[in-house]
Amino acid sequence: MAFGRGRTEEETLMGETKPAKTGSNDNGGLTAFIDQGSSFEGKLSFKDTVRIDGSFRGQIASENTLVVGETGEIDANIESQTVIISGTVTGDIKASRKIVLHKTAVVQGNLEATTLVVEEGASLNGQMTMKVGSSAKASPLKSVEGGAPS
Numbered sequence: 001m002a003f004g005r006g007r008t009e010e011e012t013l014m015g016e017t018k019p020a021k022t023g024s025n026d027n028g029g030l031t032a033f034i035d036q037g038s039s040f041e042g043k044l045s046f047k048d049t050v051r052i053d054g055s056f057r058g059q060i061a062s063e064n065t066l067v068v069g070e071t072g073e074i075d076a077n078i079e080s081q082t083v084i085i086s087g088t089v090t091g092d093i094k095a096s097r098k099i100v101l102h103k104t105a106v107v108q109g110n111l112e113a114t115t116l117v118v119e120e121g122a123s124l125n126g127q128m129t130m131k132v133g134s135s136a137k138a139s140p141l142k143s144v145e146g147g148a149p150s
Contacts, residue, residue: 036071044076053087070104083113092126 031048034040038054045061053069060066062080072087079094086102093099095113103121112129 034072036069068105077109 029049030051032046032050034050034052034054034056036053039056040054041057043059043061044050044056047063049065049067050062051067051069052072052074054071055073057075060074060076060078060080062078064080065082065084066078066080068074068083068085068087068089070086072085072089074087074089075091076089077091077093078089081095081097082100083093083095083098084100084102085105085107087104088106090108092110093107093112095111097113098115098117099111099113100117101107101119101122101124103119105119105122105124107122107124108126110126110129111124112131114131116128116130118124
């Protein structure tokens with residue numbers, strides 16, 4: 001696990017492996033990184049952006065962005081502003097802003113967000129609740145692959 005690598009959020013979200021920049025981390029950039037081969041269990045709380053490419057089991061709470069890389073394996077309930085998934089997540093996800101499922105994402109659990117982006121090839125097995133203002137609409141999805149009900 002690496003902390004304060006200084007990567008910008010854009011580099012983190014795009015999955016680029018550019019060298020770490022030096023300087024302060026004022027712009028909500030990457031503050032922690034759980035690398036492939038690492039395994040953690042417990043409660044994870046953070047204010048900026050965290051990327052997980054390893055294994056995590058427990059509970060995750062964020063005030064910003066959680067990125068689950070292609071090799072990331074999460075077994076946890078997640079609460080964050082934005083959740084971007086390329087790996088595997090088992091558990092419920094509540095995002096106050098947005099959930100993004102990339103084509104390699106496999107999600108088993110219920111989702112709640114104002115915006116959902118699903119790339120073709122992503123797999124979702126659960127229910128989706130879209131928050132619009134103070135009201136919410138529930139859309140039960142038995143199994144979704146590539147953004148279309150099966």
